[in-house]
Amino acid sequence: MTSWAHGYVADSPYTFAYQAAQAPGNLALICAMMGVDWQPTARMNVADIGCGRGYTVNTLAAANPGWTVLGLDYNPAHIAEAAALAEKARIDNATFVEADLAEMTDAEIDQIPELDVVSLHGVWTWVSDPVRAGIVRLLARRLKPGGLCYVGYNALPGFGGDMALQRLFRHLTALQPLGSSPEKARAVIPTIRALHASKPANLLPTGMLKRIAEDETELDASYLAHEFLTAHWRPVFFEDLCADLAPAKLDYVGSAGFHENVPDLIFSPEQRAIYETLPMGPAREFMKDLVLQRPFRRDVFVRGLRRTDPAVALDRLVLGACKTLPEKSPSIGVPVGSAELGPDLWEPIAAALREAPQSLGRLRSLTPDRNPNAAELLTVLAGAGFVLPVLRDVGPSEATQRFNRAVAETYWREGRRGGQYAMASPVTAAGLACTWMELAVACQIGDSGPEWPDAETIATRILPDISGEALEAAKGMVEELLSERPAIWRRFGII
Structure with missing residues (x-):
């Protein structure tokens, strides 16, 4: 490790990955599900503490020109790379700051604008007590009343x-x-x-x-x-995290894992009977942690809880299909088996989503005799990764196209080895998950106007160093993408 690292791994960059759970639009789905009154607005201040190489920050900034998005990280190499990508893509609403929250004074913290959303993904479990205290000071001083905080961390007993x-x-x-x-x-x-x-x-x-x-x-x-290998690595119980965050006056909203908020999908009848005897709050969450395979918790908190009718909030959500919808309902594994929709529910819902984005209320109205539960319907659709929230009815923007092109060009070597990539989308106000190959192909056809190049031309452009069998394999992948994905890319304002 480097001499200044203070126990952190700083001699190698962290993985370059987009974290979808942090997107404010996705957090709004959880708030609606849990009956908490919160929605993203056209102008917000968003911060990512421990932003790593800045991919999520830059994606959110590119997709939301009215937002100011701040990335804080201890590692200067991460900050330099994130800022360089923002400069290359000409993103002027993303700011990156090298910061040690253990040493930031209150006066320095107060230079940060009031924040609507703060994210900490993979931070809390890996940092020292002084850094944790600095995070809480920042939340207490800069997170707005009514603002959200997302925390992703290694949790006990699961880890x-x-x-x-x-x-x-x-x-x-x-x-x-x-x-x-x-x-x-x-x-x-x-x-x-x-x-x-x-x-x-x-x-x-x-x-x-x-x-x-x-x-x-x-x-x-x-x-x-x-x-x-981080010296400060310590998984924590949910209850202890809540106690540590108490000075910031945060209330728990729910889990960013949809099915983890639905007791019917978690507990057997015997377990549910015990769960119902426990008081609301940490005791019930601990019961969930005993049942769920949950080594990594993704929790959403709010600073100033305001309740709303979850049925109304859920029905007004607008969702768009972000993958090719299968003939049969997607299924997600849950402790009691699986969660899926029967053919009589899935077929009309899938048909409507293939046509255009739909409100959850309209999807439920397609089968009035069944009256599907809104939370469970959202759990299957969003939990299985087949829909994203639709926040705007817009087409491609220059900012998102520049950014997507910059990522495709900058990370072509790293991206070919895999990773969590995303296309900045002005429609979902966040990223559309993809592989690097998908991103590169979308950029090629987005730059080509109505007449797209053929698959071999695209494959040669994005992978100029391959030939022979490798080129034929790449050509086949491009052909498959061109046959399946453009309608989805248009739906989310990518092309």
Whole structure:
């Protein structure tokens, strides 16, 4: 680690990834579901604490010219990269600041504008107590009354099984005298695999350990280093997080995981009976944590809770299909089995969504004899990733097209290895999840006017270093994308 890192992994950048849960439009879905009165507006101040390489900040800024979006991060390399991308895409409403919240004075914090939304994705569990205290001071001083705070963190008891794995990583990498943090993490994977194969009693076969020890494709070493080698890494119970955030006067809204807010999809009858005896608040959330496979919680809080009728709030939500809708209902796995829609519900709903974005109220009205539950309908549609909120009825903007092109051009090497990419969309006021290949193809046809180049021309343009069988494979991928995706890209103002 570098000498100034104070226990953080700073000798390698974090993964370049768009975090959809942070998008204010998605947070509004959760608020409606939970009966909390909050909606994004045309002009807002949004902050991402621990913004990493700034992809989410830049995406939100490109999609929302009326917003001011602030990214704070401890690592100057992250800030430099994020600012360079904003400059390349000519995004003037994104600001990036190198900041150590443990050392920021109240006067420095007060230079930040009042904030409508603050996000902390993958921050709280990895930072020291002084940094946590600085975060709470910022929330108390700068988050507006009525503003939202999203916190994504490693949670107990769900992450308890991986605490031994984290300690094992630290012991083994300490034996590596040379190399960067990712190189050390990569070097110890064979030992972890051998130990896992021997089935030690207290190295539990968690999902994370299986991904490391059993999957043929290795996890990104930079991700593993940031996940496990930070000196301050500590998963927390939800109740303890709430206590730490109390000075900022935050109230819990709900989980950004849709089905985690629906008790009928979580508990068996016996578990539900116990759940109903518990008081609202941390006790019920702890009961959920005992039942759910939830090592990483994604919680939404509000500073000043205002209630609204969830039935009314849900029915006015407008949703657009962001993937090709299948003939049969999508299904999401839940503790009690699966959540899906029967054919009599799915077929008219899917047909309407294929035509145009629809309000949730209209989708429910298509089957009046069934009167589907709005929260469960939203859970299946949005929880399975087939719809996004539609906040505006607009076409492509120069800002989003410039930004998408800048990402496609800048990250063409990294993107070909995978990752969480997104196209900035003025319609959903956030990102439309995609692969790098999808992003590059959309930019090519968006720049070409009504007459698109053929698949081979596009493949050659975006991947100029390939030929032969690799080029033929890329051509096939482009042809498939051109046959399925343009209607969706138009729907969300990408092209």
